[in-house]
Amino acid sequence: MLTPLLAGLGLGLSLIVAIGAQNLFVLRQGVRREHLLPVVAVCAISDAVLILLGVSGIGLVLQVVPWLIVVARWAGAAFLVGYGVLAARRAVRPSGETLRVGTATPARTDAGGTALRTRTTVTATVLTCLALTWLNPHVYLDTVFLLGSVASTHGEGRWAFAIGACIASLAWFSALGFGARYLGRWLDTPRAWRLLDAIIAVVMFAIALSLVLSH
Template structure:
């Protein structure tokens, strides 16, 4: 049990941070749009990476650091693109209509005419996969760090991994499905544009932080 709790605590400490993936999950939760799919992809991806790290894939990444460099540049390009799109939404506005529709659809009785403007599932799935698998920090945190620390637990390393996987499931579930309660503060055009502006700043800042070490080195 102590080994499971150790994995749970370390997993939460690595996952609960402001990052591109968490920001996207939060936004989808507020929009109440494909939340289950987004949460499932994030949690299952973390589980796969944690298992890979405990199984020894971290040694492969350590031996081929160019893999992390490729992921770093690809992730920076994607984050920059997403940040520009968020900035464009913040400048143009209009997202408040979707939030209002979401609230109306959630509160309307069955059979009513309330509708919700939704993005198709495929783009949301692809964005979630990109934000997860093109982030080099994911490999450093889950594969290398968690894998290395799990190895110190010897025969109980898989219990440690189970705790870390449980942390990922708990966090993304709470973030995705809990975010819908923030919708009440996003009923106006201004509030939603502020949210998109914050998302744009975070995404672009993360993109810059990914390539600065490479340029500086």
Template sequence: MLTIVPGFLMGLSLIVAIGAQNVLVLRQGIRRELVGLVVLVCAASDALLILAGVAGLGRLVEAAPWLVDGARWGGAAFLLVYAALAARRALDPAATGLVAEPGDGPGEREGSVLVRQRVAPVLATTLALTWLNPHVYLDTVFLLGSVASTHGEDRWWFALGAMIGSVVWFSALGFGARHLGRWLRSERAWRVLDGAIALTMVAIAVMLLRG
């Protein structure tokens, strides 16, 4: 427990900050669309990255900085595309099928939208926002892996704590977001949300491009 708890707290500290991945989980949670899939992919990806970091992949990232640079440029490009799509939804929500039934709002319950997202696009977006994010390799792989190494033989318990923190966070964010549905009963509310998502994605992309 003395090793799992620090791992749990550090895992949370690295993923709680609002980022592209968290914004996607939040949006899917509010819409109640494929939440379980998104949470599973994010938590499983984090687990793989944490295990890779503890196993020593951080040394490879340190020795080959071009890997991080490639992820930085690729991630920034993807974020800008995602921001453009969010901006389009904000300007014309009807174009994406966000049409509410009378007395209901998008995200209030499963049957409230006329056009639902398919599994493939959501899965691809989740994977891209996770694996094209250079901070994943710098924080989760290199930083967390380095800290875990200080625990010697107990480093795998540290990794377990970090993975538990990831599961707890993404589950709380995704499945807890549905309670925000009551405030999103109108198309205007969704336009504001998508507008905020677009601005967040652009801001993160700019920070990535600036290094």
């Protein structure tokens, strides 16, 4: 069972380690050190559910009703555009009600130049994370279809393959989120945060465009 487990681990990492809306969101929350545990848990659990659905053969159902992918594509594109607009607005006009990087203490804009960020509620953060995960049609194509198809080639070892892919997801999101705090020293100015938000906005718009143009 070790071979399919390692195969699932390798393929899972190769699919998930890429710049995307979900990874950027986890990275941003990690740098902010805000509601990070719920975010990592939502991403890892969501991936595990999708992987298990794919291995169980649910991907065949989506092949019968392909319009579900179309709905997810347009809903995901609309959400990414909205999220991109919010990131662009933060880049152009930072909020006044803010949170100091690396702490949980609200503060007003720091005249000394220390980076300050708006604090969001855990509910809003989790809902955003769920939307970025479940409204992304690529997650169904990669996780449900691709992983499910490859897992089926391992026969009785397909569940070991699924466990390996789940381990890859948990390890990646944990490393990305909890390791992002070490980037705080480079994001300790308002200008750096505005640049990060600008990059996030561009990536969100690009992904949304790719979803609309994909077939």
